[in-house]
Amino acid sequence: MMRVRPLVSLLFFSSFAYADLGKVTLGISDLPSEIQELKGKTPQSVGEHLFEIRRQVEAGQYDDCFQKVDELRETQVWLEPWLSLRQLECTLSWKASDRRQVARLERVTDRFFQGSIKLNSPLMSSSSREQVFAAKLKQMDLYRRVNRLKAWSDFEQLSEWAHQMPQAQRYQLYRQAGELAFIEQNAKKTVQFYLKALSIDKQQDLMKRLKSLDEDSYNQLESTQAKAKTGEPSKPSSAEVALYQKFQKARSRKRFTELAQIGADYLMAYPQSQYSEAVSRGLLVAVLAVGDKDSPAYREIRKQMLKSLSALDGERLLWMGENAYVKGSYGLAESLSAKAAEKFEGQSDAAKALWIAGRSAYYRSEKAEARRYWEKITVSYPKSNYELEANFAIGISYLREKDKGLAAKFLEKVIARGESELALSAHFWLWRLFKETEEARAQREYTAMQTSYPLTYYAMKARALEEGQLKLWMPEVSKVKNTQRYFTETQSLLYRQLQAFIEGGWSDSVAVIRGSLYSPRLPYDNMFHAAIASKAKDFFTAISLSKTAFDRDPSLISQDHLGLVFPRIYEDTIKAQADKRGISPYLVQALIRQESSFRTDVTSPSNARGLMQMIPLTANEIAKDLRYRSFRSQEQLFDPELNIAFGTYYIRKLVRAFRGHIPAALAAYNAGIGRMRRWFRSREFTESYNSQIPDGPFAELWIDELPWDETRFYVKAVLRNYLLYQLLAEQQVDAVLPLWVTKSDE
Known part of the structure; x- marks a missing residue:
């Protein structure tokens, strides 16, 4: 059904006399x-x-x-x-x-x-x-x-x-x-x-x-227009042009060592010239072409190139290091970032450079070298944004080496900094670490997870393993029933309109009034606004508001409230496509919630489109696989039925590619299958990824070692969604290990 455009946008109400105020009781159950x-x-x-x-x-x-x-x-x-x-x-x-x-x-x-x-x-x-x-x-x-x-x-x-x-x-x-x-x-x-x-x-x-x-x-x-125009940029000198032409000549002939020296000389002499960006990019392409190639000839070329590039400023070196890291060229990324850290010594950017150098070393299985970079962050830059990440990474590296004492030492430092995504992971891995040997300590970590992070994959997994079964533990109805506000006459009128618009299905008008009605301050206010947003099918806003409400008052977590922000729209289409591909419909719902929050018309910065955020290039390949000849335009990806059909086919393809291992498939869905395969191949301690292996205590440690921050969060978020959709529908999940393997998968 088409969505009708908003009819009216309203203002905030801050100029009304208190004499006009009237007491209003607001309850989610009262919304039509x-x-x-x-x-x-x-x-x-x-x-x-x-x-x-x-x-x-x-x-x-x-x-x-x-x-x-x-x-x-x-x-x-x-x-x-x-x-x-x-x-x-x-x-x-x-x-x-x-x-x-x-x-x-x-x-x-x-x-x-x-x-x-x-x-x-x-x-x-x-x-x-x-x-x-x-x-x-x-x-x-x-x-x-x-x-x-x-x-x-x-x-x-x-x-x-x-x-x-x-x-x-x-x-x-x-x-x-x-x-x-x-x-x-x-x-x-x-x-x-x-x-x-x-x-x-x-x-x-x-x-x-x-x-x-x-x-x-x-x-x-x-x-008048001509006078207003800025002057033309100054023309480069003949010496600059000559040096730039030498650079281009070396580049066209792939003389990498010569190119690096000329490029470095150019950027040192003309750092802000009109050609400086082109030279920087040319150097990056050349050094990535050499990359981590391991033949003696390439090792020597790389050594000479890095020697020339080391003369550059820290900002340019860090930019190159970041790009090499993103491309998975970890040896190159480490060298460039380490040199950048030297240039930035004493400055905040040094922490970022050390962080990238450390991660690059870690993914080359140089764990001791990685810790050296990270420990320098904790000692020299303790107030930087990377100090928390560094302590966590050090703890995980010791956990990977089964050094219980040092792993606990650094993970506890993360927890001491307060609640965060990393603190949750630290609690989980400490619970895993001490579960079999120190019951009291493990219980402390378990309680912290269930108290502060109950709606997370790690907390739910721990609960399933502790109790032998993951049940829908929350009450059906929240203890908090309503909130009371003082409304002006105009606000009361708006609230009356809002209820009528909800009933009539004017979602955009509901969204406009919700934003103007009053600013939520108390946790229940956030939940009430989340309910209104959910009624308006604005699940993106509803999810954000409910997270704030649940974080501030966990007593608001209930089956009825979760149902508002774990919607089941398009359920028939999802089930039909999931059954057709032999995967769980809960997995498809979980993906859609994380990818688009059920927004059919959303486009990401990378041009991913629609409910399951399909990249047009991937969609073209799927259309060929499915012989879907009517797919001719990217705009068709905004159609819910087509998007769900393509997305469900693709996630099933990834699950098969990773031999049934759903977390690995989810990581590939987010980061790209090529990047995931390259990363798995680069690590000497990669396990055998398939759903039939036992779910050992540290079998999923790799998720917290992923090189992409977004993907680390994404995998756990989708797995959490997956379990919650199953819980809301079936009330419990058997603790089959791994937890993401359902009976239909076995």
């Missing part, structure tokens, strides 16, 4: 549910009427929509300005003659410019006004063709609000006035209005029109 269908009955409640209007809009019945809103206005004027804004939108979409359309526009816009709805009302925000201005501009344009007197009247009314219009609307206002003056053959006024429009946005087609009318005004405007 969205009407799904009327089953042929005549609408009775306000929510049912709003549902009917939404159905008409979705069906393109804009004339019926206008008339339906008219009927509702007679008895439900408290829904203004929403009703009038809806009529404007229905009229603008209505396919009718200009005269009929402009008559309706005028009838509604008059309410804002001359009637009962004030444009500066607290119920109107800038975006609400922009909708009215857009309708009035359309009205002015239509009247320009049939009634110029009324068009000028519209212009006068809009001019009073020009200071509150966005730039594009102000440009349109003055351009339309110019066109109106042109029709009336008033050349002077035409030029004046064109110049006003061009002072806002110098559109080329309007510049041409101005030139044809008044070349002097055009030339004057061009002259």
Whole structure:
């Protein structure tokens, strides 16, 4: 079902007298549910009427929509300005003659410019006004063709609000006035209005029109533009050009040693020149080409290149080191980052350089060398952002070597710094470490996990292993039932509107009012706002708000509250595709929640799209695999059914590629299968990854050793989602080991 665009955006309410305040009890259980269908009955409640209007809009019945809103206005004027804004939108979409359309526009816009709805009302925000201005501009344009007197009247009314219009609307206002003056053959006024429009946005087609009318005004405007332009960058000297050409020549001939020396000389002499970025990138490409290749010839070339590059500044060396690290060229990354750390000695950036050098050494199985870098962070840069990470990494490295004492020492330092994602992992691994030998100490770590991090994969896994079964341990209903607020008369009206919009299914309007109603301060306020966001299908916001609520008051964790933020929409499609591919539907739901929070229209910075965040290139490969010939456009990835079909196929493909090992498949889904395979191959202590191996105490330690921060968090988050979806549906999960293996997988 299509989503209708927001109708009204509202302001925060900070200017009302306390005398207007009234006590209101707000409870999640009091929020209505969205009407799904009327089953042929005549609408009775306000929510049912709003549902009917939404159905008409979705069906393109804009004339019926206008008339339906008219009927509702007679008895439900408290829904203004929403009703009038809806009529404007229905009229603008209505396919009718200009005269009929402009008559309706005028009838509604008059309410804002001359009637009962004030444009500066607290119920109107800038975006609400922009909708009215857009309708009035359309009205002015239509009247320009049939009634110029009324068009000028519209212009006068809009001019009073020009200071509150966005730039594009102000440009349109003055351009339309110019066109109106042109029709009336008033050349002077035409030029004046064109110049006003061009002072806002110098559109080329309007510049041409101005030139044809008044070349002097055009030339004057061009002259003003030329003066405003910044000067041209200074030309490089002949010596700089010659050195740059030498660099390019060495690059084209792949003379890596010579290229590194020339490039370093160039950047030392001309660090901020127009070619400096190209030289830096050329050096990076060249040094990555040599990378970690292990033949004697390449080792010597790499040694000479690094010697030349060591003359560069720390910032450039660290940039190269970071890029080498991302590419998985860990030997190169270590050398460049270690040299950068020397350059940054005593500065905060040294900690970052040491951190990358340490991780690079660790992934080359040089654990002692890695610890040397990390320990320098803890000693020399204890206040840096990397000190906590360094202590955790040292602890994990000793855990990998089965040095119980030193592992505990450094992991306890992480816990001492307070609650964090790393502290949770430290608690879990200490619990694993002492579970068989020091019961009291293990119990302390277990209690800390269950108290501070109950809704995490590690806490749930520990609970399953302790109790032999993972059960839905939380109460069905939260002990906290409601909260009380003091609302102004306007806020009370908004809350009444919000309930009607929830029932009628106007999700965007619900979201707008929720953001304007009041700012959540208490934990239950956050949960109440999360419930409203969930009702509006804004699960991204609902998840964020609920996390704050649960963190601040764990008593709010209940089955009913979790159900709001672990939605089961698209359930039929998910189950059909999961059954088809032979994987758990809970895994697909878990992925969607983490990837997109069930937003169908989201696009990531890497161009991943839709519910399961499919990369177009990957989608093209899947379409070929599935012989899905109708897949021709990236925009199709916003279609829920297609996205779920492709995403489910892909995660199953990854599960097979990693022999049934779901965590490894999830890491590959996030980081890329090629990167995961390269990383696994680079580590001498990589276990055999398949779902049939015993889930030993440290079998999943590799998750906390992953080189990508996002992926470390992602794998555990999806596994947590996976277990919670299963718990919410089935009430318990048998403690089969590994925990992510379900009965259907065995």
